[in-house]
Amino acid sequence: MSTRNLEGDSLTQAVLASFAGTPDDRLRQLLGAVVEHLHALAVEVELTEAEWAHAIDFLTRTGQMCSDQRQELILLSDVLGLSMQVIGLNHDSPPPVTPSTVFGPFFVEGAPQLANGQDIAGGAPGEPCLVQGRVEALDRTPLGGVTIDVWQADDEGLYDVQYSDLDAPRDRAQLRSQDDGRFWFWTVKPEPYPIPEDGPVGELLGASGRSPMRPAHIHFMARKAGYEELVTHVFVAGDPYLDSDAVFGVRTPLITPFERHQPGTAADGTEMSSTYWTMRYTLVLAPSDTN
Numbered sequence: 001m002s003t004r005n006l007e008g009d010s011l012t013q014a015v016l017a018s019f020a021g022t023p024d025d026r027l028r029q030l031l032g033a034v035v036e037h038l039h040a041l042a043v044e045v046e047l048t049e050a051e052w053a054h055a056i057d058f059l060t061r062t063g064q065m066c067s068d069q070r071q072e073l074i075l076l077s078d079v080l081g082l083s084m085q086v087i088g089l090n091h092d093s094p095p096p097v098t099p100s101t102v103f104g105p106f107f108v109e110g111a112p113q114l115a116n117g118q119d120i121a122g123g124a125p126g127e128p129c130l131v132q133g134r135v136e137a138l139d140r141t142p143l144g145g146v147t148i149d150v151w152q153a154d155d156e157g158l159y160d161v162q163y164s165d166l167d168a169p170r171d172r173a174q175l176r177s178q179d180d181g182r183f184w185f186w187t188v189k190p191e192p193y194p195i196p197e198d199g200p201v202g203e204l205l206g207a208s209g210r211s212p213m214r215p216a217h218i219h220f221m222a223r224k225a226g227y228e229e230l231v232t233h234v235f236v237a238g239d240p241y242l243d244s245d246a247v248f249g250v251r252t253p254l255i256t257p258f259e260r261h262q263p264g265t266a267a268d269g270t271e272m273s274s275t276y277w278t279m280r281y282t283l284v285l286a287p288s289d290t291n
């Protein structure tokens, strides 16, 4: 097909034909869909050159804001609901499997490996909270040896990587479940937070009058050979933002009560001289051959 004198649909068809020889079937399908949908979008909204230049500048700055401690492109995918759309397509195991939700932009490789019962907060501000977790298989038998990454914001609503003056990880750790499926750790009670507003994604939310707020949560990633990797959050019951999450990540089974306690002996035997919180949650993993 000639690439000369093309416009409108004939241009779209020529571009599609140019990719027709892509040897990989899936890549050919993906490229074709990208071309078809992008062209259709431009035609539908009668895209101006200034608007397209603005969009390219936006995407350029979004990429430039990414580093090993900040992922603005994931954040963009999250606020567009695309992250949850992809999760829905790839993780559709029915209950009792724990639902998946967004990975988010704040996971950092190489978190400290801590033993059960340790404090992952590392001095982060907030009220102490004992998290008592358990990992189970589909038949509700306990799963030991599960690698569990945990990360969360402090009560200022900030992750460690958002502080410029920290030289050690805070409020993130990697743990392992015991043979009885249990894992537990101390942290601080998470609070709602705005997603970062100082970059292109913040500009996007500002220009559209959208709230940047996310309901309070703790991130979990659970991995064990033979089971589907689970990336999820546990949300705090009663949070005011559970139905207006900026990244559309809340699923009802992920909401659990956090209980406040007076000073005394906590469930793990720790003597607490101040008030503290507890939270219990069970992660149920799907076998890796169900999808």
Ligand SMILES: [Fe+2]
Pocket: 104, 106, 152, 153, 217, 219
């Ligand atoms: Fe988060």
